[in-house]
Amino acid sequence: MQSASASRPAEQWRAGRALEPFTRPLPRETAVGLSLDGRPHTVLMATPENVEDLARGFVVTEAIAAPADIAGxxxxxxxxxxxxxxRFAPGALARKARPRNLEGRSSCGLCGVQRLVDAVRPLPMLGQGARIAHAAIPRALAALEAEQALGRLTRATHAAAFFDAEGMLVLVREDVGRHNALDKLAGAMMAVGHDAARGFVVVTSRCSFEMVEKAVRIGCPILVAVSAPTELAITKANEANLTLVALARADGHAVFAGGERLFEMEPA
Known part of the structure; x- marks a missing residue:
């Protein structure tokens, strides 16, 4: 069975200092196909540890069956x-599970596909797209903080924003779900015709693989996350030629994939 974490290399950027290589432990993210008495039900994206506990808890919290009804x-x-x-005990009256049409992501786990093959799909390869200065990232973070009206009011939402290559805010959307915020941003960009390849996206959350997938599918070459990525997110970013920056703060950030799109100084 896979371990719950893995270490991956990255480069740390700080203003006025050279890039410093370091290694960071990251959580693993794995597709877990859940069946009920042999019938596929959903695919959850989860850390591959205590998976039996996950399955038992899911069945009970989804009101599919009582704990005593689970045979194994x-x-x-x-x-x-x-x-x-x-597997349910003979004679157990398992309730009908609520239908699921989307994959059960690690961000919410509320809906899921039925097959592992559909959970982590191959991604298209991104072109070169925008290149940005390292300094554009803290500039973008400051601009985003000022525009999170719902977040300031509730302290309970995430934001996703699109910035041009200079770090100027173009669009921002908020939602209680981090993936929902990114979907809202993607829809807003499509509605007004913004070319995602000409800038970068910032999300105020950790970066699991579906955030990478969404950025790639809208054609954005650079994704910046405030918190850490999962190991799978880095793997998928490398596969798709996506620049993945995480642990983004006002005083620096870590580059986990695609560092060639980042430069230290504005070109002459």
């Missing part, structure tokens, strides 16, 4: 993830 849980490791089957 089997786990099988596949190339694309883990297959987990929850």
């Amino acid at each position: 849980v089997t786990i099988k490791e596949e190339e694309r993830g883990l297959l987990v089957d929850v």
Whole structure:
């Protein structure tokens, strides 16, 4: 079984200092295909640790069955993830599980596809797109902070914003769900015809693989996250030629993939 974490290299940028290589431990993110008595039900994106607990808890919290109705849980490791089957005791009156049409992401876990093959799909390869100065990132973070009206009011939402290559704010959207905020931003950009390849996206959250997937599918070459990425997010970013920056703060950030799109000084 996979471990719960893995260490990946990155480069730390600080204003006025050279890039410094370092290694950071990151959580693993794996597709977990959940079946109920052999019938595929959903795919959850989860850390591959205590997966039996995850399956039992899911069945109970989704009101599918009572704890006493669970006869056992089997786990099988596949190339694309883990297959987990929850077996019910003979005569158990398992309730009908609510239907699921989208993949159960680690951000919410509320809906899911049924097959592992559909959970982590191949991504298109990005072109070169924009290049930005390292200093554009803290400039963007400051601008985004000033525009999070709902976040300041509630302290309970995430934001996703698009910036031009100079770090000037173009659009921002907020939502209680980080992936929802990014979807809202993507829709707003499409509505007014903004070319995602000409700038970069900042999200006020950690970066799991679906955030990378969304950025790639709208054609954005650079994704900046306030918190850390998962190992799978870095893997998918490298596969798609996406520049992935995380742990972004006013005084610096870490580059986990695609550092060639970042430069120290504005070109002459």
